[in-house]
Amino acid sequence: MISFLAILIDGLIYSSWLFIIAAGLTLIYGVMKILNIAHGSLYALGAYTAASLSGLWLSMGFAPIGSFVIMLLSAILVGIILGPIIERGLLRFMYGRDEIVLVLVTYALFLILEDVIKLIWGVNPYYLYQPYALLGSFEILGLTYPNYNFLLLGSAVFTGLSLTWFLQKTQQGKILIAVIHDSEIAAAQGINVEKFYLITFTLGATLAALGGVLTAPMISVQPGIGAETIVLAFAVVVVGGLGSLPGAALAALVIGLVRAGTVHIIPELDLFSVYLVMATVLIFRPKGLFSSQEERKI
Amino acid sequence: MTAVLRTKNLLKNFGAVKAADNLNITLESDTTVGLIGSNGAGKTTFLNMVTGYLTPDHGTIYFENENITGKSPRDITRRGVYRSFQIxxxxxxxxxxxxxxxxxxxxxxxxxxxxxxxxxxxxxxxxxxxxxxxxxxxxxxxxxxxxxxxxxxxxxxxxxxxxxKPKLLLLDEPTSGVSAEEKFNIMDMVMNAVRSEKIAVLFVEHDMEIIKRYTDRTLAFFNGRVIADGLTNEVLNQENVIENILGSSI
Amino acid sequence: MDRTLAFISIGAVTLILSGYAMPQWAVFLTTVSLCYGTVVLGMILLVRTGLVSFGHGLYFCLGAYAAGTLKPFFGLSELVFMLIAAILVTTITSFALGFLLRKYRDIFFAMLSLAFSMILYGLLSKSTELGSTDGFNVTAETAFGIALSELEYGRYLIFVITVGTSWLCCTLLHLYLLSNKGKLAEAIRDNELRVEYLGASVNNIIHINYVISAVLAGLGGALMSISIGHIDPEMSYWTTSGEFVFITIMSGSSSVIAPFLGAAVFTSIRSFAYEYSPDTWQLLLGVTMLVIIVFLPEGLWSLFSKIKKKGSP
Incomplete structure (x- = not known):
């Protein structure tokens, strides 16, 4: 019973984390048809920025609770600066090329950003454990969980709901859905598709950075975290169906629970289980759970 | 003359649309047959079923007396049925x-x-x-x-x-998208090549001038059914064909 | 005589002759280039068929582990057996997975390949018998029955075998690409429907090409493990597969010589950059890749083919 509960809680926490990272990736794919490997670097940049800025805040003796605000600002900072630079400075010259070529362009970008991170922060790990401990912890049936996990869960739910609300209830969101369906027709109807690409990419980049920011207090921030995370995000996005937001949510849930279950029962198969889910889903549903042929992609 | 292609009670529905409704068609070797019909009459569907791209919901297709229903385009192609495409x-x-x-x-x-x-x-x-x-x-x-x-x-x-070296050649609108000056040129070349090889030909066509000039026999489709089948001149003068297919174009 | 085949053979002989006098670092660079080049040979076959695998590290790693585990599991350390083991294991695995993968295209092919390679990574990095993430050391004690450690030029013999194997792979693939079936790869990339309507099986050809590319990757991995003397699960990690894709794009798929050129450029950039500025070598690679994607979409080889355009292909 207790282990079942532990699997459920661990799974939900892990799912939340996965969803935050995958949401931006699937959104960018849905709108721009780019499977962005550099999403992993943006995640890492978020983590590093948060570690540095919040670390600075704390070391200057300001109220520790304020570090959460700094964390949020870090994500926005990374997204707002790098999103437009990458989209306007590089990606827009590549539109219309093969999807695989676009993957390679973002792979090149990933390699570049990996070293940019090393040049700025060096290769030694950074730690930002204070926010993790700050919120205290709760106990359930003898299992102790830091309250920080609620923040993760809340962020995931908030991200999912606000994106859904944006896409379905706002004028801009509805236009975005039109762009997702067919960018050529949208452009023919006078929609400024380029503007939406810019907005989408910036939003996606911010979400990637947010993922990194929220993860920073739980890990040691060091080189390689981007590469590790991007394949997991790929697994979620592909399992969910490329470009599908509800798909990503469901996939994050499935993968999160499966991995938590595996870690508790057969720890040796930890990573293996994630990719086993990915392969299995692709075998039976070649285009993922919510395949892109369906009317609504996001 | 022997039958190269024979279809028996072919049925194919796309949702509520009947693309093929009980098609019984026989093609003899060494003949050239035209297939006419308005858009959505099921002409391309028929070609797609014969070449294995679509499987009929019901019915059988025989090529040289062999049942080829449900075989893949590749298998059917290898037996000697070749096609060209609208695009x-x-x-x-x-x-x-x-x-x-x-x-x-x-x-x-x-x-x-x-x-x-x-x-x-x-x-x-x-x-x-x-x-x-x-x-x-x-x-x-x-x-x-x-x-x-x-x-x-x-x-x-x-x-x-x-x-x-096909035994049966299916042409899907060989002159669509081609200028009026070019179309007879193209058809002359194709028909000369075909006649020298004694190949059975079925072609889908909207252009009645082409149909009149190159075919002996014409099939007319309407809503997935054969509404006329016979000598080209007779079919083109048949009342229901004029009403349903040729309409104002003549 | 085919000019490409002549060039490959002259290249191989030159390498074998000069390998004797090459400094250690140059032998190492050449060996790595040849191993990577062999893997990328398979990748260009896939690219010609219209497919990009983001998981060919799977076979690179499988080949290496097949060669490496012969000693601990079967007590065999004969180089020839190690290569045969790599061929067998990669053939069987790719033949089985091929039934699935041959139905996938584009990004879905790339992603399913990625998933399979990460499955192997996940398994190997947790298997303590095989050294987990640290991997283990591999030694070929004999080659064709000759004891390598007793031989003064044991390492040179391994180098010669590496050159020979790459030469053989390169030659065979070149002949295959010129055969009726090999030519169909490009036809499939261009228009699958037409290929089927001419009476050839697209799935079969993709399957065959997939197996060939897997075996080439496996041989590359096995040779690598023997030459370097060490293997670890990183060989199956997605970044390794990414490097192969990188070299493939850099090389271009128009000639079987291109992969070796691409691999040589890649290994050189990596080693020298790693030596002189370890924190910016990936940056350098990334920029190189962008430059090639923008200015040389057909790869480095197009530089040569443009110059000798008038000559035979």
């Missing part, structure tokens, strides 16, 4: 000559795949030369297929099918 399906990144070379290398060497392609091409160079000549493609032979005018692409598409 030419050629290898766009290759030259005209390479397009024909690939066709020859598949058609003439089913079992012998490991042979060097140049050897195959040399052995069969007369076939390639012949088709280039017959379809007046010589001047284009080193041109990349994507850069050809539409009429030439159609010819290339058809010549690729003919290289394979």
């Amino acid at each position: 030419p399906q050629v290898f766009n990144t290759m030259t005209v000559k390479e397009n024909l070379e690939i066709s020859v290398s598949i058609g003439m060497n089913q079992p012998n795949y490991t042979k060097h392609i140049d050897e195959t091409v040399n052995n069969e160079s007369s076939i390639i030369k012949n088709s280039l000549q017959k379809f007046k493609l010589e001047e284009y032979q080193e041109k990349v297929a994507s850069q050809l005018p539409e009429g030439t692409r159609k010819l290339l598409d058809i010549s690729m099918a003919l290289v394979m």
